[in-house]
Amino acid sequence: MPDVLLEVRDIVKHYPVTRGLLQRTVGWVRAIDGVSFSVERGKTMSLVGESGAGKTTVAKMILLLERLTSGTILFEGEDIYKYSSAELKKNYRPKVQSVQQNPWSSMNPRMRIRDIVGEPLFVNTDLAKKDAYSKVIELLEQVGIGPEGMTRYPHEFSGGQRQRIAVARALALHPNMLILDEPVSALDVSIRAQIMNLLKDLQNQYNLSYVVIAHNLATVRYMSHTVAIMYLGQLVEFGESEDLFERPLHPYTRALISASQLTLPEDSEGQAKQIILTGEMPSPLNPPPGCRFHTRCTEAGERCSRDVPEMRKVGKQQVKCHHYS
Amino acid sequence: MINILPTINVKKKKQYRGITRATRIVRNLAFIIPAAIMALMVIMAIFADLSWMGLPNVGIAPHDPNAQVMTNRYLPPSFMEGGKSEYLLGTDKFGRDILSRVIFGARVSLSVSLIAIFITAFVGTALGILAGYVGGRFEGLIMRIVDMALSFPFLLLAMLLAVAIGPGFWTVVFALSALGWAGYARMIRGEAMRINQSDFVAQARVIGATPWRIMSRHIFPNIVNTLIVIMTLQVGMMILAESALSYLGIGITAPQASWGSMVADGRSYLDTAWWISTFPGICIGLVVLSGNFLGDWIRDKLDPRLRQL
Amino acid sequence: MSGNIVLQVEDLHTSFFTRAGEVKAVDGVSFFVREAETFGIVGESGCGKSVTGLSILRLLPEPSGQIVGGKIIMEGKNLLELSKSHMRAYRGKMISMILQDPMSSLNPVYTVGDQIGESVRLHQDLPENMVEPEVISALRLLRIPAPEVRLKEYPFQLSGGMRQRVVGAIAMSCRPHLLIADEPTTALDATIQAQYIALFEDIQEKTNVAIIFITHDFGVVARICDRVGVMYAGKIVETAPTRDIFKKPRHPYTKALIHSVPQLDRKDERLYSIEGQPPSMMNLPPGCRFYPRCDVSLDICKEQEPPEVKLNENHSISCWRVK
Numbered sequence: 001m002p003d004v005l006l007e008v009r010d011i012v013k014h015y016p017v018t019r020g021l022l023q024r025t026v027g028w029v030r031a032i033d034g035v036s037f038s039v040e041r042g043k044t045m046s047l048v049g050e051s052g053a054g055k056t057t058v059a060k061m062i063l064l065l066e067r068l069t070s071g072t073i074l075f076e077g078e079d080i081y082k083y084s085s086a087e088l089k090k091n092y093r094p095k096v097q098s099v100q101q102n103p104w105s106s107m108n109p110r111m112r113i114r115d116i117v118g119e120p121l122f123v124n125t126d127l128a129k130k131d132a133y134s135k136v137i138e139l140l141e142q143v144g145i146g147p148e149g150m151t152r153y154p155h156e157f158s159g160g161q162r163q164r165i166a167v168a169r170a171l172a173l174h175p176n177m178l179i180l181d182e183p184v185s186a187l188d189v190s191i192r193a194q195i196m197n198l199l200k201d202l203q204n205q206y207n208l209s210y211v212v213i214a215h216n217l218a219t220v221r222y223m224s225h226t227v228a229i230m231y232l233g234q235l236v237e238f239g240e241s242e243d244l245f246e247r248p249l250h251p252y253t254r255a256l257i258s259a260s261q262l263t264l265p266e267d268s269e270g271q272a273k274q275i276i277l278t279g280e281m282p283s284p285l286n287p288p289p290g291c292r293f294h295t296r297c298t299e300a301g302e303r304c305s306r307d308v309p310e311m312r313k314v315g316k317q318q319v320k321c322h323h324y325s
Numbered sequence: 326m327i328n329i330l331p332t333i334n335v336k337k338k339k340q341y342r343g344i345t346r347a348t349r350i351v352r353n354l355a356f357i358i359p360a361a362i363m364a365l366m367v368i369m370a371i372f373a374d375l376s377w378m379g380l381p382n383v384g385i386a387p388h389d390p391n392a393q394v395m396t397n398r399y400l401p402p403s404f405m406e407g408g409k410s411e412y413l414l415g416t417d418k419f420g421r422d423i424l425s426r427v428i429f430g431a432r433v434s435l436s437v438s439l440i441a442i443f444i445t446a447f448v449g450t451a452l453g454i455l456a457g458y459v460g461g462r463f464e465g466l467i468m469r470i471v472d473m474a475l476s477f478p479f480l481l482l483a484m485l486l487a488v489a490i491g492p493g494f495w496t497v498v499f500a501l502s503a504l505g506w507a508g509y510a511r512m513i514r515g516e517a518m519r520i521n522q523s524d525f526v527a528q529a530r531v532i533g534a535t536p537w538r539i540m541s542r543h544i545f546p547n548i549v550n551t552l553i554v555i556m557t558l559q560v561g562m563m564i565l566a567e568s569a570l571s572y573l574g575i576g577i578t579a580p581q582a583s584w585g586s587m588v589a590d591g592r593s594y595l596d597t598a599w600w601i602s603t604f605p606g607i608c609i610g611l612v613v614l615s616g617n618f619l620g621d622w623i624r625d626k627l628d629p630r631l632r633q634l
Numbered sequence: 635m636s637g638n639i640v641l642q643v644e645d646l647h648t649s650f651f652t653r654a655g656e657v658k659a660v661d662g663v664s665f666f667v668r669e670a671e672t673f674g675i676v677g678e679s680g681c682g683k684s685v686t687g688l689s690i691l692r693l694l695p696e697p698s699g700q701i702v703g704g705k706i707i708m709e710g711k712n713l714l715e716l717s718k719s720h721m722r723a724y725r726g727k728m729i730s731m732i733l734q735d736p737m738s739s740l741n742p743v744y745t746v747g748d749q750i751g752e753s754v755r756l757h758q759d760l761p762e763n764m765v766e767p768e769v770i771s772a773l774r775l776l777r778i779p780a781p782e783v784r785l786k787e788y789p790f791q792l793s794g795g796m797r798q799r800v801v802g803a804i805a806m807s808c809r810p811h812l813l814i815a816d817e818p819t820t821a822l823d824a825t826i827q828a829q830y831i832a833l834f835e836d837i838q839e840k841t842n843v844a845i846i847f848i849t850h851d852f853g854v855v856a857r858i859c860d861r862v863g864v865m866y867a868g869k870i871v872e873t874a875p876t877r878d879i880f881k882k883p884r885h886p887y888t889k890a891l892i893h894s895v896p897q898l899d900r901k902d903e904r905l906y907s908i909e910g911q912p913p914s915m916m917n918l919p920p921g922c923r924f925y926p927r928c929d930v931s932l933d934i935c936k937e938q939e940p941p942e943v944k945l946n947e948n949h950s951i952s953c954w955r956v957k
Contacts (some may be wrong), residue, residue: 050823051794063531093533105524110546120532158911169528188678189850193894193907215824218853222896222905245898259828261898262856262880276832277825280793 003041005177005209006062010034011071013057017285030284031057033233034071036311039226041176044203044210046220046241048256049230052281055213058230059179062211063098064088076176094124094173101182103162107154113140113165114150120172139168143198160191164198171202177209184219196223217260221245229253232292233284239317249319251275251297291322299323356622359615363560366612370432373425386425387411391580394420399598415600417590426582427604433583434612437494438563441501446556448502449509454540454548456510457517467510474507479566480573487575497567497576505563509555516548550627558620561613568609584609637669640811640844641690641729646704648682648689651697657915659685661868662704664942667812670838672845674859674876676852676891680912681865683848687814690846691731692721708812727757730805734817736797740789746773747785750804757808772807775840776800777833795826799833809841816848831858852895856880861948864888867913867923874949884945885953886931887924922954930955 015029032054039045047055060066062073064080073080080092097120100106107116114136115122121132137147143164154162163183170178183199184192196219202208214220220227220241227244229237229252237250248254258275277296282288288295294304303322311320374384388411397420401408408415414423456467483500490496520526521544529539564584570576571585578586584605591601648660660682667673675683688694689701692713706713708728713721725731733739741749750769754760760768766785773781776799789797798818805813815834819827835858838845847859855862855876862879863870864887872885883889893906910927919925921936928935932954940954 050825065527065530089533093531098528098531100524100528102524106528108525108529108543108547110549111542119529119534123533123535123538160911188912189852190678190891190894190908191911193896193905196896197905197907217824218896218898221898255825257898259824260853262853274828274832276828278829280795280826281823 004038005041005076006039006211007072007074008038008058008062009036009072009074011036011058011061011073012069013054013061013066014069027285030233030287032061033287035230035233035235037226037228037235037238039177039209039211041209042203042207043225044212044223045226045228046212046214046224047228047230048214048217048220050215050281052232052284053230054233054284055230056181059098059181059211059213062179063096064092089124094120095176096179097170097173097175097177098179098181099163099166099170099183102186103159103166104154104186106166107162109154112151112153113145113157116154117165117169117172120169124173135172136168139172140165142171142202143168158191159187160194163187163195167195167198167202171206174206175208177211179211179213181213182215183212185214185216192219199223217245217256229256232281232287234292234320235311235318236293236320237317238311243315243317247317249314249317249324250293250321251299251323252293255298291320355618359618359622362611362615363619366431366435366608366615369428370435373428373432386422386428387413388422388425390421390425390429390582392421396420399594401598402600414604415598417587417598417601418594423587423600423604426587427584427608430582430584430587430605431608433494433577433581434564434567434585434609437497437501437567437577437583438560440498441505441563441567442556442559444498444502445505445559446509446552449506450513450545450548450552452506453510453513454517454544457514458521458536458540458544460518460521464514468514471507471510474504475511477504479504480569483570483575492575492578494577494581497570500570501563501566505559509552512551512555513548516551517544520544520547554620554624554627557616557623560616560620564609564612564616637671639666639668640709641846642666642705642707643686643690644705644707646686646689646706647702648685648694648699649702650699655916658868658918659699659915660689661918663863663865663868663870664704665863665870665873667844667846669811669844670842671861672834672838672847672859674847674849674855674862675865675870676849676855676862677865678850678912680867680915682868682915683865684816686865687731687816687846687848690814691725691729693725693731723757726753726810727808728810729812729814730808730810732798732801732805732813732815732818734820736794736801736821737789739801740797742789744788745785746787746789746792746800746803750800750807753804753807768807769803772803773800775806775837776803777836778803795822795830798822798830802833802837806837806841806843810843812844812846814846814848817850819849819851819854827854834858852880852892864891867918868915869923869952871924871953872949872951874951878949884949884951884956886928886955890927890929922952 011032012034013032015031016025017027017029018024019026035058037045047058049055061068068081075092075096078091080088083092114133117136117139118132121127121135127135133150136150140147140149145161145164145168149157157165184195187195199210200223203210212220212223224241227239227241228235229250231252237244237248237253244253245257248257255275255277258273275298277298279296282295290305290307291309294300297304301322307322309320309322309325311318312324314324369385372385374381374386397409397412397416398418400412400416402415403410403413412422412424414427416422452467456464482503486496486500526539526543529543567576567583568585568588571583572589574589576585577583587605588602591598594601643666644664646660646663647658650657650659663686665673675686677683685694690706690713692701694700701714713724716724747766747769750772751765754765754768758768769785770781773784778784778796778799789800792800819830822830831854834845837843849855859876861873861875863873864879864885865871866887872879872883872888879888880892883892890906890908894908896905908927913919913923913926921938922940925931925935934954940952942950942952943956944950945956
């Protein structure tokens with residue numbers, strides 16, 4: 001029996017678009033339109049998609065930074081939207097923490113590192129300052145930052161170091177799950193490997209689950225157990241990392257993989273197989289009818305512009321495409 | 326075929342090394358001179374006499390500012406013909422020493438302004454942060470009140486207050502504060518909104534921080550820079566406003582010497598006993614200019630900027 | 635490799651003079667680019683690649699940024715010896731640049747047509763009624779759909795990928811001989827990136843423009859660059875044809891970099907991660923700059939900087955291990 005930690009069922013988030021003096025709602029931005037997936041304890045699930053696909057919105061929903069329009073999010077079996085704020089503080093917040101993309105803006109520039117990393121402890125526990133600071137030293141050591149960093153300010157550290165500090169902060173309350181929003185995309189190439197290795201080591205040590213939002217497929221392959229591909233607010237494919245990369249089913253997945261591969265110019269066979277999509281992702285204000293991807297799909301059929309495809313199981317993967325029905 | 330051309334001669338002019346030394350010296354003067362003037366004014370205000378230490382007759386003011394010596398009326402400054410050495414800047418129509426009155430005037434004008442600045446800063450910042458954080462209708466309400474305060478005519482309010490509760494020190498403070506907080510509220514609210522949407526505030530929410538914590542430990546420390554700049558730039562404005570009120574007779578009244586009222590006293594004598602208005606007028610000008618220069622300098626320093634280039 | 639050499643950079647030195655001291659951002663960089671060829675400059679942030687691009691165009695922030703030595707020879711003329719107005723004539727007409735963020739490269743209050751037209755008017759002596767067709771032809775070169783409509787649109791009305799194409803259209807409007815692209819694809823999504831790169835290959839084929847492509851993304855390098863220079867701490871440590879950089883990297887930094895980047899085609903068990911960080915450009919140690927992070931260093935590496943060695947006509951490297 002897989003140990004499911006987080007389960008997201010059919011979540012929908014629509015943002016109203018208002019206009020006019022009386023602020024009438026004239027339309028809806030359908031940021032997420034029915035997304036479901038689950039994350040097991042100790043495993044990494046990556047949410048992949050391009051900008052506008054809705055992946056950051058999913059993260060916000062899980063972190064309760066904004067509220068769902070409809071759908072359910074279950075953590076350890078409990079519906080987090082039914083929690084009162086006291087219950088949230090006790091049962092949810094300490095267990096689910098986040099690491100953000102931008103190491104320059106995710107820390108208060110006016111606070112010292114010991115207060116930044118210690119803040120979760122000050123807010124959620126009764127620890128005396130001295131004890132909290134000792135814990136901070138331990139946490140920093142775990143991510144490879146020495147104790148002299150305690151009294152320094154964020155601007156005195158490099159991007160990679162700041163990201164490590166962000167990880168230390170996220171671990172302060174011993175969470176079960178981390179939501180990582182593009183944790184390495186703002187970092188230098190040679191630093192990314194350091195952070196990714198650190199995250200993997202911590203996962204093994206503490207049996208942490210990760211939900212990683214990323215757009216770089218190579219990073220995703222390296223870090224994930226399961227992968228969910230999003231397009232225009234919906235999941236189009238979901239499966240184990242190896243299965244998905246070896247046998248991508250959805251045309252969009254194939255295009256993404258093709259765009260991310262290392263094809264050398266002399267490799268004419270590889271060049272010929274490249275899938276280059278036309279156009280750009282449509283606006284979530286007005287998604288195309290039928291299958292949302294059909295406007296750019298190289299394999300679109302007649303049915304694709306009319307009927308909305310269902311999410312179907314093909315082997316161990318799930319796909320939302322008419323070619324598999 | 327590439328032509329072999331001689332390498333450029335690198336001209337090592339002094340200007341080459343980034344910002345020149347001369348420029349740096351001038352930039353520092355922009356701070357030193359105004360700061361010195363303000364410091365001088367503050368010293369004058371504090372040490373006019375030591376009555377706050379219990380020694381009313383000790384201080385830098387050579388005479389009692391209110392001592393009327395009718396035999397010494399309209400004396401010109403000591404460096405002019407007819408002046409007396411003990412009245413360095415001359416006397417007014419009651420024989421009162423101008424220098425002493427200017428020194429005590431510093432105390433009055435500066436204290437009114439500083440008290441008003443702190444009150445307006447406190448109220449304006451608190452409302453601005455709240456409005457920026459809470460948003461929604463509450464923010465709308467506060468901003469509409471701000472708009473009203475900003476458009477209300479200041480002089481009219483001051484006159485109404487003078488009629489209602491009588492002119493004087495606290496009336497002026499009240500008049501300056503009643504409308505002055507609005508400017509702060511508007512600027513701070515913009516900053517607070519921006520910071521409220523930043524990543525580290527979102528992170529604090531994820532950690533479970535209370536609104537109070539977010540406002541006091543995250544938003545406030547990040548608006549302090551803006552606040553300091555505004556406050557420094559307000560010094561000049563407040564002094565001018567107080568001087569205007571005192572000049573018009575609805576501010577600080579006799580016998581207290583305020584620079585503004587001193588200017589008013591001498592206005593009929595500008596061609597004969599010009600020193601009565603001129604010296605306090607110069608002080609007003611100096612303080613306002615220094616306050617503005619200092620404010621500009623502080624703003625340049627505190628605004629995020631590439632410090633090295 | 636055929637084609638005339640369009641640009642030759644010889645021993646370029648660019649420094650920034652700050653209150654804290656001289657920052658030697660580019661410290662002896664040499665390379666060349668041919669007609670219809672794409673030369674990639676790869677490196678991490680702070681290595682000096684963007685400064686190199688700006689130096690070629692002489693667009694460094696003054697007075698702190700100064701080119702302190704070297705030659706930049708374009709079609710027979712040393713660009714560093716040109717007067718300021720002569721250089722201005724070169725910019726846009728002979729050499730063009732594309733920057734990373736299309737939103738800040740475009741002026742939000744002018745239409746697309748006005749912005750491309752500005753470049754055309756500045757550099758070409760055309761009668762006014764001939765300007766619009768030129769603008770439209772530039773838009774078509776970048777495969778922007780419905781160019782006549784786009785002319786009147788403002789940047790905020792366009793998507794990210796489209797804006798980047800408009801920036802490209804401005805750059806190519808006067809058919810320059812050299813195009814410098816500074817991380818133009820970093821802000822783009824993967825599928826849009828692929829489109830954009832294919833577009834550039836097409837443009838190069840049509841106009842024979844030489845391209846210097848500055849980036850940190852190896853995937854992009856693999857696709858579009860013919861030859862690559864790897865920069866580290868202000869110097870080029872290895873120059874080679876793209877294939878060799880990926881298949882046969884010789885410099886320890888290049889090797890480490892290639893192995894620390896996860897690649898889609900292989901499943902890595904553990905990524906190689908380079909210890910430490912790039913050095914501060916203000917107080918550089920005497921020896922090889924990569925020495926503190928190098929796994930295979932020799933004693934001499936600590937003391938002396940390695941000279942550039944030509945392995946063959948197309949492959950040069952600066953490393954004591956390679957003679």
